[in-house]
Amino acid sequence: MAREDYPTANPFVPEERDLESMAEAARHCRGCPLWQGATHVVFGEGPEDAEIVLVGEQPGRREDETGRPFVGPAGQALDRALEEVGVDRNQIYITNAVKHFKSKRSNGTRQGVTPRVAEINACNPWLQAELEQIDPRIVVAMGTVAARSLAGRALSIGETREQWLHTQWGQELIVTFHPSASIRAMSNERREQIFEAIVYDLQRAKIGGAGEELRR
Numbered sequence: 001m002a003r004e005d006y007p008t009a010n011p012f013v014p015e016e017r018d019l020e021s022m023a024e025a026a027r028h029c030r031g032c033p034l035w036q037g038a039t040h041v042v043f044g045e046g047p048e049d050a051e052i053v054l055v056g057e058q059p060g061r062r063e064d065e066t067g068r069p070f071v072g073p074a075g076q077a078l079d080r081a082l083e084e085v086g087v088d089r090n091q092i093y094i095t096n097a098v099k100h101f102k103s104k105r106s107n108g109t110r111q112g113v114t115p116r117v118a119e120i121n122a123c124n125p126w127l128q129a130e131l132e133q134i135d136p137r138i139v140v141a142m143g144t145v146a147a148r149s150l151a152g153r154a155l156s157i158g159e160t161r162e163q164w165l166h167t168q169w170g171q172e173l174i175v176t177f178h179p180s181a182s183i184r185a186m187s188n189e190r191r192e193q194i195f196e197a198i199v200y201d202l203q204r205a206k207i208g209g210a211g212e213e214l215r216r
C-alpha cells in the first residue's frame, strides 16, 4: 500500500488532551486502515500521574475483543513480571504503539501481524499525546515496534537493552523484550532468560537507574 494511504492520526487527536477524551476520540480514528479489521480500539490504561509508562506493540486478539491493553497471555506474563518487582499495575500506565489490532485469518482464527512502519508512524500521534499528558519519569519500550515508535528509528533490543535512551520527545527510555517473547521462545531456557530480562528491566524502571542493587 502506498505511503499516502497512511495519512496520520493527527487530525483525530483532540485539542482537549485529558486521557479520557483521547480514549474516546481514538474510537473514531481513521488515521490508517487498521481500524477496519479490528473490533475495538485499545487505548492506554492507567493513572494520569503515572511515573512509569509501559508501551507494547499492538493489541492482541483478547485485547481486541475486550478493548483493554495487556489482558491476554502476554498481559499475564507482564503481570507476573510486575509482581516479581513489586510494581502495582494500577500505578503505571500501559499502552501500545498501535491502537488497533492488525491480524490475518489463519486456521479459522485471527493471528496478529506485526504492523508496518507506516502504520506505526500513523498511530504515533496518539502515543505522543499520551506521553505529553502523563509526563512520566520513565518510559519502557517492550519490543521492537514500541522501540521504533518511541525512538523514531529502528532499535535492536540486543544492542540497546541495558542503555539509558531518550524518546523522540525527550523522556527517559529503556528498551526490553515484549512479554509475548517470554511465552513464545522456542526453549524453556530461552523463555526463562527473556522473562528474567524483562524483570530486570522493570526493576531498572522502578528504581530509575542501573544500580548495583539490581539482580541479574
Ligand code: SF4
Pocket: 008, 009, 026, 029, 030, 031, 032, 033, 034, 035, 041, 098, 099, 100, 122, 123, 124, 126
Ligand atoms: S491503528 Fe492508530 S492510526 Fe490506525 S486507525 Fe487505529 S488508532 Fe488510528
